Amino acid sequence: MATATKIRAQGVDVFYGETQAIRNVSIDILANAVTAFIGPSGCGKSTFLRCLNRMNDTIDICRVKGEITLDGQDIHAREVDPVQLRARVGMVFQKPNPFPKSIYDNVAYGPRIHGLAATKADLDGIVEGSLRRAAIWNEVKDRLAEPGTGLSGGQQQRLCIARAIATAPEVLLMDEPCSALDPIATAQIEELIDELRESYSVVIVTHSMQQAARVSQKTAFFHLGSMLEYGDTAKVFTNPDHEKTQAYITGRFG
């Protein structure tokens, strides 16, 4: 397993107005690995995830303090354009959110705005490749012109994953990507996450212990805005350092 650090966060605090949502979180997220964020609802895992591609910038009252680096570069530095950062750090949301456009246009959206394709053939190639990697190509290849909103929930979420990987990001953030899906679609997406690990650094927020154990190599446990524990998934799930982690994993609170 590769062990290079992709994202390093040090002493990150996040405030919503006066309320502090994240307290002093420091974490090294590895390249070519899946990192799972677990913890009870409202513990700040999604908020922290949104710091990593500066999506919190779009919320007026949200302030982020501390240092986050991507490949050693501070993402809050003046010369970093959040728009370009988000092209490198893609995101998949909890609820599938395909645009009210055709399936093709959904996937082609990112490559078009970033000018990744020189010709129509290039774009076709990117779209097909992304849909194939998201394991949905066979289901939609004959109806690329139909609206993406007409797909089933699981297909929509895989379409959103295809849309996210079409911009060729280096990191993929997934905020509870399976919470709206049935077990079959969940299994397909977990399989997909495992494949994506070869080329990306994947961070996934999940409420399912089994999912975290199945797909991730590293696990971070969040509680009340702090990160209590971070380590190899095998260790966190079998021999956690913190009693709260143990209690949460075994279902005694949460």
Add this chain to the structure above:
Amino acid sequence: MIGYLFLLILVAAIAGYVVNRQAARSQAFGSGARFHSLPGFHGAYALLLTGLPAFLFVLVWLTFEGPIVDAVVMASLPAEGVAGLDAGKLSLIEAEVKSIAAGNVFGEPEPWKFAAAEYYTSLRGTFRAALWISVLLVCGIGLYIARRRVAADFRARHRVEEITSWIMIACAGVAILVTAGIIASLIYESVRFFERVPVAEFLFGLNWEPQIPLREDQIAGAGAFGWLPVFLGTIVITVVALVVAVPIGLLSAIYLNEFASARVRSIGKPVLEILAGVPTVVYGFFAILVVAPAIRGAGAAAGIDVSPNTALAAGGVMGIMLIPFISSFADDALSAVPRSLRDGSLALGATRGETMTKVLFPAAIPGIVGGVLLAVSRAIGETMIVVMAAGLIATLTINPLDSVTTVTVQIVTLLIGDSEFDNPKTLAAFALGLMLFIVTLALNVLALRVVRKYRELYD
């Protein structure tokens, strides 16, 4: 007097509510039986049963009281006074008797008129007393029935819900009936117009000169009733208004919705909405005193001949009037686009501008189109600004620097001054009104269909 009567009904209804609720409560607690409906519903049942029939009774009574009293009084007049008089004279006598009864005596009426007035007054008094007694009776019966029915298994809640739904149906029916009445009167008068002027001439004629003589000695035009130049004027002014309102309205909505800071938005939006509260008369002043001279001056400076009342001035000011309309519709439509779409686009590395033009705006199009079409309806129906700022002469032109007239302006001028409702000049106003109604109705239906067709696209 009638006001006190309604007050009496209200008090009786409230009393019924209190009495019945109390009865239901004491029965429920006294017997320990499980009541189907809460005491409040038994109370509400009594309220409806006491108040509603009495209220309807009063309305029906008042509708028939006047005509019946009049008929009885007129029938009692001595034969020597009314023999051989026609309907007009009779109604004059009726009015005189009533004014004597009210204490206004003009000249020296015959004594039998005084007697009739006295009879009229006493008859009215009797009717009123009867009304009061009947209302008390109706209220009492209603309350008695409701009170008798208080029991554990009486389904007061169902009955109350049933009656309430009928009240709601009646209210909805009023709106529909009024609409139907308006349409019927428009069609009736229009048919009378088309009896005098052929439909084909009205619909396809290219001349509009409706100022025909009302009296023999008046000097006026021969009359021509082709509505096309008038309608074309309306279209020219509407197009000018939309050319002003749509871009400004949409861009201000986009700015306020997506790019403005919370502070700018909190100031900008109310200020924009003040524009919607300006009376159209004031817009009219603005058009004739500021905009029209400015356009004329600019035209003169550029060497273009500009008429004093231009379609450009009227349409431009109407466009300003429509800005808040379009911008608030567009703002609502943009706000209704789910935040997840916006986040999804931003997370792909799209800028705010790209997100707006490629995702939010297309998703909001149905709402925006609906708003624009409603704005078109308003522009077509707008009267005051065009009466003040547009011209009166119907010219078949699409030049916005010319003076044009609109359908609404013509309706106003046709009905101003001497008018007789049996000549084509005045009746033409109704035909124009009917056409206006049809055009705006069609646009509204179109707007609703557009909104409905695309509404669920992003759900």
